[in-house]
Every structure is written in C-alpha cells, then in structure tokens.
Amino acid sequence: MGDHSGDHPHDHSHDHAERWKHDGVRVIKGDKLDANTAQTPGMFRQAAINHARVGAQKIWAGTVTIQPNAKTGVHHHGELESVIYVVRGRARMRWGDRLEYVAEAEAGDFIFVPPYVPHQEINADPDQPLDCVLVRSDNEAVVVNITDVDPVEKPEEVYWVDPIHKAPEA
Template sequence: MSHSHDHQHDHDHHHDAPPAPGTVDWRLNGVRVIKGDQLDTNTAQTPGMNRAAAINKARVGAQKIWAGTVHIHANAKTGAHHHGALESVIYVVRGKARMRWGEKLEFVAEAEAGDFIFVPPYVPHQEINASTEETLECVLVRSDNEAVVVNLDIEPVEKPEEVLWVDPIHKAP
C-alpha cells in the first residue's frame, strides 16, 4: 500500500532542509542548555506526580518534542490518564516504577533505574512508585512540543493517593 504526500500538511516543514549558510544567527538559535534547577512546573499535572518541563515550544522553541522530569513520591500512585495522540518515552533515573495500563488498568509491568518505558498514543495508564522508601525519578520525552494530559475517570486497581507537593516553595501543611 503506497501513501502519497501530494496533499498539503498543516505542520511546518522548515526543519526538513538545512538553512542556507549565513542565514541563521546560531548564537541565538543554536544549542540551549536548561539547568536542572530551572525547570518549569507550570505544566499539565496528574494527581500523585510532579511534572516539570525542560524542553517545549514556549521555553526553547521546540517544534516536535517535549521533555522534562517527573517525580513520584514513595508509595504514591497517580490517577489514570493518557496523553492524547502523543507518544511518550520514560527513562527511569532512580527508583522502581510499576506501570498499569488498559481500559481497566488491568495490565502491569515494572521498570527500574536504567530502563526505558514506551507509552503509545491514547493508552490509559497509571504510574506507581513501587518503592515505599524512595522517590521515583524519571526523565520524560513526548512527541510534540506541548504537554497533553487527559486525566481519566477509571476506577484504578491500585487506588491513587494524595501526595502533597512539598519543596522549598511549597511547605507541608
């Protein structure tokens, strides 16, 4: 089965060919370093986890990806959600993750530091910190430049727990 690309696309193709020499100010439009203490927490959230954006359209002009971190506190379970048409990759930096997915979150797999997790578009899922003692720390990359989170009303197999966001700015009650 062949697929024709003769139709007009709704997205920008300016990255498909390199720019002509001397037409781009690479100092202003080149590599960007986002320091770990400068991540943006003003991004879509799901109960039980804290997401922070490093790379997105607003911060660096990213056209095709979103990247950031997610921290899930010890023994915490997030609410069920999906990320629309986006593909997601989760890299486990520290801790042990348990992923549940499916219409009733009936499927389960675990990942630990050094493992990658792939979440296809529209898959209902729940992230669980399988450790009762340490925070689960992950790097997250998605296939578009903005965060899409659709929180779902699914009765989870493992009930979400309210996890208070406590850090130097947000004090414990």
C-alpha cells in the same frame, strides 16, 4: 554557472552566524527547569524543553519526581507518544481498559507509552522517590483523565522483555 554563494542554504555569512547564536543548540541546566507545568499530588513535574522555553515545535521533555507510593489517576495522552526513562527508584505501570496489565521498571530502564493507551504511573517503592525523565512527541500537554475505569483486582504481569527473552522464573 554563476556565484550562488549568497543564496545557498548553508551560507556562513555573519548574519547566518548570528542567527545560530540565538536559535541554535541550547543547554538547559538541571537546576533551571520550569515547574510551571501540570502537577499531580505526590508528583513534581518540571519542563526542560518546550515551546515557551526554547521554541520546540514537536517535542516536550522534562522531569518528574514521584513520592513513595504515589500514583496518577488513569489517563491517556491522546495521539502523543511518551518515553519515560527511570533515573532512580522503581516505577510500576498499569495499563489497559481495566488496568489489567502491569510491568515494573528500575533505574536505567525506558518505558514507552503508545498513543491512546489508558495507563497509570505508580512509584512502586514505599521508601524512596521515583525520579524519571519524560519525553513526549508534541509540545502540547494532552492529558485525558479516565474516571469510569473498573480496574481488575489482580493485573496480569507483563515483563518488559523482547519476544526472544523469556520471563524470569517464579
């Protein structure tokens, strides 16, 4: 067997080290986020991780601050999966073809939104902003607004618990 150290994928030569210097791990400071992203009245979104900023190919991450009682229109994100982490405040999510389901999350909770699910994001607190971290499964911003929803008046409450835990007592 000959010496193949020069063409090994984990070669640690000087050129390789320089590559990782510029194409390796990135730290995006919280005060350096990019507000050049889609905005909604009463909400302020900022990108942290996307293609333009760090070359991300398969993920988007950023923050959103939603003012008290503000909400999005009904929409879905196509085939993207979304994760929302509540940093501060109380989020109310409504979803379904007629927004017939509702659940709330508070600081420390995660929300998962599957592909194509019609939903609406709401700050459920009338007194304080809702701060969240958003992560989406693709770099493209896919938002499909749904304008012909006839929402039910009183949505069914769905608790964010797993099947072995019961809903809280009323």
